Amino acid sequence: MNYACHKVMVANRGEIAVRIVQACAKLGLDFVCIYTAEDAASGHVRLAREAGGTKRLYRVSSYHDANELLAVADDAKATAIHPGYGFFAEDYRFARRVSRRENKLIFIGPSWRVIRELGDKINTKRLARSLGVPTVPGSDKPIYDEMEAEKIARSLFEFQRQQDIERPLVLVKASAGGGGMGIEEVHDIDLFRSVYRRIRNYAVRHFKDEGVLIEQRIRDFNHLEVQILAERGCANVVHFGTRNCSIQSIGLQKRIEVAPGFDSASINYRFDADKVLEDITRHSLTMARKVRYDNVGTWEWIVTREGNPYLMEVNTRIQVENGVSAAISRIKGQRGVDIIAEQIRTALGEPLGYAQNDISFEGMGIEYRIIAEDPDNRFAPWVGRIESFGWGHEDWLTMHTHVPVDTCYDIPTEFDPNLALGIVWGKNLYEMRDRGSRFLTSLTLKGGSIANEELKSNVAFLLRKTEDVLLF
Amino acid sequence: MLDISAVLEEIQASPYEEIVVSAPHSGEIIFPEKLFPGDEVFGPSGTWKEKDGDLLATLIRERNPQPILCPKKGEIVVVHRELHGTFVQAGTELIRLRHFLSREEVVRLILKRALHLFCAPERAKYYFIPSVDIKIKVSGPNVVTIRDGEEIFIMSRMKRETPLRYSGPEGVIYAVYFSHAQNVDAGQPLIGVCPPYMVKQVEEVVMRVQTEWKVRE
Numbered sequence: 239m240n241y242a243c244h245k246v247m248v249a250n251r252g253e254i255a256v257r258i259v260q261a262c263a264k265l266g267l268d269f270v271c272i273y274t275a276e277d278a279a280s281g282h283v284r285l286a287r288e289a290g291g292t293k294r295l296y297r298v299s300s301y302h303d304a305n306e307l308l309a310v311a312d313d314a315k316a317t318a319i320h321p322g323y324g325f326f327a328e329d330y331r332f333a334r335r336v337s338r339r340e341n342k343l344i345f346i347g348p349s350w351r352v353i354r355e356l357g358d359k360i361n362t363k364r365l366a367r368s369l370g371v372p373t374v375p376g377s378d379k380p381i382y383d384e385m386e387a388e389k390i391a392r393s394l395f396e397f398q399r400q401q402d403i404e405r406p407l408v409l410v411k412a413s414a415g416g417g418g419m420g421i422e423e424v425h426d427i428d429l430f431r432s433v434y435r436r437i438r439n440y441a442v443r444h445f446k447d448e449g450v451l452i453e454q455r456i457r458d459f460n461h462l463e464v465q466i467l468a469e470r471g472c473a474n475v476v477h478f479g480t481r482n483c484s485i486q487s488i489g490l491q492k493r494i495e496v497a498p499g500f501d502s503a504s505i506n507y508r509f510d511a512d513k514v515l516e517d518i519t520r521h522s523l524t525m526a527r528k529v530r531y532d533n534v535g536t537w538e539w540i541v542t543r544e545g546n547p548y549l550m551e552v553n554t555r556i557q558v559e560n561g562v563s564a565a566i567s568r569i570k571g572q573r574g575v576d577i578i579a580e581q582i583r584t585a586l587g588e589p590l591g592y593a594q595n596d597i598s599f600e601g602m603g604i605e606y607r608i609i610a611e612d613p614d615n616r617f618a619p620w621v622g623r624i625e626s627f628g629w630g631h632e633d634w635l636t637m638h639t640h641v642p643v644d645t646c647y648d649i650p651t652e653f654d655p656n657l658a659l660g661i662v663w664g665k666n667l668y669e670m671r672d673r674g675s676r677f678l679t680s681l682t683l684k685g686g687s688i689a690n691e692e693l694k695s696n697v698a699f700l701l702r703k704t705e706d707v708l709l710f
Numbered sequence: 711m712l713d714i715s716a717v718l719e720e721i722q723a724s725p726y727e728e729i730v731v732s733a734p735h736s737g738e739i740i741f742p743e744k745l746f747p748g749d750e751v752f753g754p755s756g757t758w759k760e761k762d763g764d765l766l767a768t769l770i771r772e773r774n775p776q777p778i779l780c781p782k783k784g785e786i787v788v789v790h791r792e793l794h795g796t797f798v799q800a801g802t803e804l805i806r807l808r809h810f811l812s813r814e815e816v817v818r819l820i821l822k823r824a825l826h827l828f829c830a831p832e833r834a835k836y837y838f839i840p841s842v843d844i845k846i847k848v849s850g851p852n853v854v855t856i857r858d859g860e861e862i863f864i865m866s867r868m869k870r871e872t873p874l875r876y877s878g879p880e881g882v883i884y885a886v887y888f889s890h891a892q893n894v895d896a897g898q899p900l901i902g903v904c905p906p907y908m909v910k911q912v913e914e915v916v917m918r919v920q921t922e923w924k925v926r927e
Contacts, residue, residue: 275801276893299735299800306735306800309771313736313797619868621832651833651867651893688896689831 241586242266246346247311248282250322251301252640253659254558255282258320259289261579270314272298272307276650281640301325304332311343318344318586327555330354346585348533348554355529356552360413360451366549369528371521374456374540374548380413380449384434390452391430398454401544407455410434412441414449423455456548459540460484460710461492462499462515464522465563466537467577469584472530475523476594478563478577480515485703487617494700495559495605496670496707497566499541504667505708509545518547525552534560534581543710556581558607558659561638565603565663570596602670604662604707606678606700610655610685613699619655620694622687623648629660630680634673636661646685657683657695667708674704712824714915718922721816729782731805733798737771741794741804745786751807753782766805769798784809817919821885824911825902826878830894834867836874837890851883856903863900881905884912 245268248258255271259282262269271286271294278297286295296310302325311319319336321327333350336343347353356362363378375397381387391408398406405425410433412420420440424433434450442448465478480499483492499518500511522537536553556578564575569592584590610620624647629637639658641647649655662677664670678701685693733739742765745751753763763780770776784807793804811819830836838846842862845854856862856876863874885902888894904912 296736297799297801303735305772305774306737309738309797310736618872619870621834621867653868655868687832 241583241588244317244344244586245269245315246582247307247314247316247319247343248272248286248322249301249307249319250325250327251277251282252280252653253638253656254322254556255280256285256640257561257578257638258322258582259285261576261582263289264576264579265582267582270294270296270310270316272296272301272310274298274300274652276652279642279645279647280650281642284642304335308336308339308343312341316343318346318582320346320582321555323555323557328353328357328553330357344585344587346533346582347556348531348535352529352531352533353554356535356554359551362549362552365529366521366525369521369524371525372546372548374453374550376409376453377451380447381452382449384431387434387450387452388427388430391424391434392427394452394454395427407457409451409453409455410437411451411453412437412445412447412449413451414441414445414447420444456540456542458710459542460499460708461486461550462518462539462541462547463557463559464519464537464539465557465560465577466522466526466531466535467580467584467590468526468531468533468535469590470532470587472527472532474590474593475526475531476590476592476597477519477523478567478575478597479599480519481559481563482708483559485707487611487613489617491617492559493607493609493696494703494707495562497562497603498599499708501602501667501708507545507710508543511545514541514545514547518549521547521549525549533585534577559605561636561659561661562603562605565605565636565661566599566601568598568600571598601663601665602667604664604670604674604704606660606662606674607656607696608658608660608681608683608700609696610649610657610693611696612694613696617696620687620691621649621651621655622685622691622693624657624683624685624693626682626684627657628682629677632673632677634663635677671704671707675701678704712820712911712915714820714911714918717820717823718816718918721811721819725811727782727809727811727815728787729784729807729809730803731766731778731781731807733769733800733802733804734776734778735769735771735800736798737769737776739793739796739798739802739804740768740770740775741789741791742767745789745805747786747788749786751780751784751786753780753784778804780807782807782809811923813919813923816923817916818885820915820919821902821912822887822899824908824915825884825904826881826908827899828876828878828901828903829897829899830888831874831896832865832867833893833895834865835891836888836894836900837864837866838862839864839873846883846886851886851901854883855881856883876903878903879905881908 248271273283326332330350330353333345336345363373366373408424438448461483463481468475482496482499485494502511518539538550541547560577564577567575612618662674751764755761767778768775788806857880861873865874881903884904887899
């Protein structure tokens with residue numbers, strides 16, 4: 239099928255849906271959007287309506303209902319489906335179903351086998367170790383035997399003492415768990431056995447599997463990422479550099495991302511920062527080639543204060559922060575890189591058309607996640623109506639938002655209160671920080687709740703943290 | 711003080727509830743051949759509502775037919791037969807029916823005006839805290855007495871849950887107006903509380919509806 243004949247179903251909402259629609263328009267591809275009743279006022283709905291009326295828009299009961307999404311895809315005669323991030327983006331069963339059903343669709347993401355292989359954190363860790371890629375010290379398989387568990391915990395405490403870590407910590411977690419469920423940390427080997435038993439019992443109760451993972455608990459680290467893109471068949475794998483996502487909320491959700499991941503030209507690190515970036519990029523590419531990775535993906539790393547990198551996990555999807563990598567990337571010297579458009583193009587079978595040597599990097603980028611929340615109250619989400627939202631237009635600023643700027647907007651309570659992504663480019667760290675601060679101070683964001691409470695946002699938090707980026 | 715006679719008269723002037731049956735999700739809609747305006751249809755019945763209501767339509771997606779059943783006894787007013795065989799979007803109106811209010815429903819309507827209503831402060835999903843939830847599930851709401859400032863709800867929105875305290879007079883939870891996992895808009899009532907001084911009036915409402923409301927056969 240000719241690439242231009244494809245029709246992409248945008249199986250997501252909000253800002254990412256807007257960006258997928260924009261990428262489709264850039265590539266000359268037809269598209270169809272979905273929305274739920276709560277999202278009727280969202281920018282992605284308006285965009286789809288403006289682009290083609292109701293034929294490009296279907297109201298659904300939920301973004302989580304695979305049957306419904308596929309029924310809509312058939313009715314709209316879509317040939318490909320873009321899951322965005324969240325929802326079905328990393329669900330290998332969905333990706334497999336999409337590609338195997340009678341009316342086959344192209345899943346715009348890695349193939350289901352890759353998602354399955356790298357979606358399993360234990361499997362990823364084992365694969366990484368087999369390739370000599372450093373991972374967080376600890377077990378790479380579920381532990382079912384108490385004696386073995388204690389032996390691993392003892393060796394982890396000993397390992398940390400050898401590294402002069404002041405307060406060694408060991409993490410005990412249910413291997414079948416996720417999202418922070420069934421995790422406890424231990425600071426004393428004498429307490430280990432009781433914690434181990436507690437987690438094992440929890441795991442049996444909740445996951446019907448008493449397997450437990452035991453790892454070193456690493457504190458005081460920077461969170462880095464490597465952006466990978468590979469064409470179908472894995473013939474050509476490239477990277478779009480690194481990002482530093484260390485500024486997060488207390489719930490460990492990212493709030494600021496900076497590309498590249500370190501800046502040795504402006505900051506003195508205890509270690510060779512450039513070498514660390516090179517190492518994590520090389521390791522990420524090695525793993526991508528080994529698993530025959532075939533779309534966009536992010537290799538997530540933690541780098542300790544001493545400069546030791548450990549692979550955490552692989553996110554087999556496009557990420558929120560892809561735009562900040564795009565901001566500093568140049569393909570054959572050209573600006574305007576759009577990683578989402580590249581993702582769609584390659585997923586539809588187009589060759590990349592360039593190699594790693596054609597990709598260069600210029601300057602620094604910072605991405606701010608503008609969210610209606612109260613950072614002083616444990617980042618509690620704020621609910622209400624946005625009455626005015628605006629910013630100054632600059633050639634170094636890119637805004638991605640689904641919030642209308644010409645009308646009021648009620649934040650739906652069904653989803654996270656993310657409002658926009660502001661991506662700022664500067665030729666170096668100082669210019670980037672300066673422009674970032676200018677952008678945030680010029681931002682207009684006002685609103686109120688039913689209880690007459692003034693809009694709460696994280697803008698002041700972002701402004702304060704701008705000075706701390708890339709530091710330990 | 712509520713004028714029960716006036717409210718009863720008002721309800722009697724229009725003793726119906728109009729029910730709009732919409733597509734719960736997207737899919738191809740098929741109506742039964744014999745379903746026309748004026749037809750009488752029945753909702754679920756039996757002691758535990760174990761018998762399904764009449765079939766109003768079938769919604770098909772991914773080859774899975776989902777029957778859309780009549781929620782309450784009533785008379786068909788509109789059937790959107792022009793949609794037969796087409797792909798409809800979630801929320802599309804399919805059928806409209808007129809339901810004659812039962813005694814229990816009339817009591818509920820009147821009490822909504824008489825009881826102290828505790829309303830949702832924000833649009834969110836609401837749940838009772840586990841200890842209250844168990845009591846209500848086992849014995850019904852009327853066994854739960856609540857006091858001002860007591861934490862009885864969990865408010866769930868944007869993937870976060872926060873406790874919510876009741877404010878109002880002490881009394882028994884007489885009516886619950888929200889259901890599991892459903893969003894409640896700000897200002898909509900969550901529960902109706904009957905303070906001790908209102909018990910007599912509530913009993914009078916129940917008695918008068920039992921005697922004065924004529925159930926349509």
